[in-house]
Amino acid sequence: MTDTAQTKPGLDVPGRGGKLQGRVAFVTGGTRGIGAAISSSLARQGATVAAGYAGNTERAEQFLAELTDTWGGDGREFSIHQGNVANPEDCRSSIAEVIEKHGRIDILVNNAGITRDRTVAKMTDEDWQAVINVNLSGAFYLAQAALNHMLERGTGRIVNVSSIIGEMGNIGQANYAASKSGLFGLTKTLAREAAFQLARSGKLTEDSIGVTVNTVTPGYVLTEMVEAVPEKVLDKIKAQIPLGRLARPEEIARVVHFLAADESSYITGQVWGVNGGQDM
Numbered sequence: 001m002t003d004t005a006q007t008k009p010g011l012d013v014p015g016r017g018g019k020l021q022g023r024v025a026f027v028t029g030g031t032r033g034i035g036a037a038i039s040s041s042l043a044r045q046g047a048t049v050a051a052g053y054a055g056n057t058e059r060a061e062q063f064l065a066e067l068t069d070t071w072g073g074d075g076r077e078f079s080i081h082q083g084n085v086a087n088p089e090d091c092r093s094s095i096a097e098v099i100e101k102h103g104r105i106d107i108l109v110n111n112a113g114i115t116r117d118r119t120v121a122k123m124t125d126e127d128w129q130a131v132i133n134v135n136l137s138g139a140f141y142l143a144q145a146a147l148n149h150m151l152e153r154g155t156g157r158i159v160n161v162s163s164i165i166g167e168m169g170n171i172g173q174a175n176y177a178a179s180k181s182g183l184f185g186l187t188k189t190l191a192r193e194a195a196f197q198l199a200r201s202g203k204l205t206e207d208s209i210g211v212t213v214n215t216v217t218p219g220y221v222l223t224e225m226v227e228a229v230p231e232k233v234l235d236k237i238k239a240q241i242p243l244g245r246l247a248r249p250e251e252i253a254r255v256v257h258f259l260a261a262d263e264s265s266y267i268t269g270q271v272w273g274v275n276g277g278q279d280m
């Protein structure tokens, strides 16, 4: 793996697959970090990608140019969408905007996330609310808006990006851990409701692609979020990972595109760990 591959997730990987040909994907926080790797990997598999971001427009525009340059040669038009996922109106209008621009949404990846780390003793109400609102409520608002559209069409994929911290907890991350384990319950409920609604409308047939909802739980990944962690702490973390290193964003992204594929229609309500064996 070259340095370039780490700084420009997935973009420089030669060759392409066709698992997601003709599909439209919306990836929140899809213009940098793990989200950029997910956007690139979905594009590489043939999807038209709409990438969401919060406020870093320069970075988003740069990513859009890179994505178009790398995968847009076949005429696919990629797009970026600014919005705050903590705001329900922004979530609804982003979903509407993507449908308006691309005609549909087949895949929603709830990847946008933040941290505000402090011990419970020092955590403010605002620290608590901000993280829950972005990481958990945002996923709910977006899934709610996208699900109506997917159920009407009878097909769809929702993939939530949680974290190993949601499974294990972590000192200084009560808000983050609670938001990320909250995604497990949300995922399983959405998965059950999607199957129930499809069955009720007669769209859940033996060979249908269906509407599935799953969660990926990355361990520690080499992104800006982790750059803030001191070297000494990172060494301690690596010592707890059987594979002895952090994940590369592409290694999370490939599980997302696998779950997003039509062929993954029998996988729903699941939590997929990608963590180098850290939670064994």
Ligand SMILES: NC(=O)c1ccc[n+]([C@@H]2O[C@H](COP(=O)([O-])OP(=O)(O)OC[C@H]3O[C@@H](n4cnc5c(N)ncnc54)[C@H](OP(=O)(O)O)[C@@H]3O)[C@@H](O)[C@H]2O)c1
Pocket (backbone or CB within 6 Å): 028, 029, 030, 031, 032, 033, 034, 035, 052, 053, 054, 055, 056, 057, 059, 083, 084, 085, 086, 111, 112, 113, 114, 134, 161, 162, 163, 164, 217, 218, 219, 220, 221, 222, 223, 224, 225, 226
């Ligand atoms: N990095 C890790 O080690 C790790 C491990 C496990 C799980 N995760 C999870 O993986 C996801 C991505 O993490 P990352 O490390 O790639 O993060 P990152 O590099 O900090 O990027 C976060 C992305 O989310 C967007 N975003 C942040 N707040 C938002 C909001 N309120 N509304 C809309 N978009 C918002 C950002 O937009 P702007 O660019 O405009 O700021 C950015 O595109 C998160 O859910 C995180 O919890 C990360």
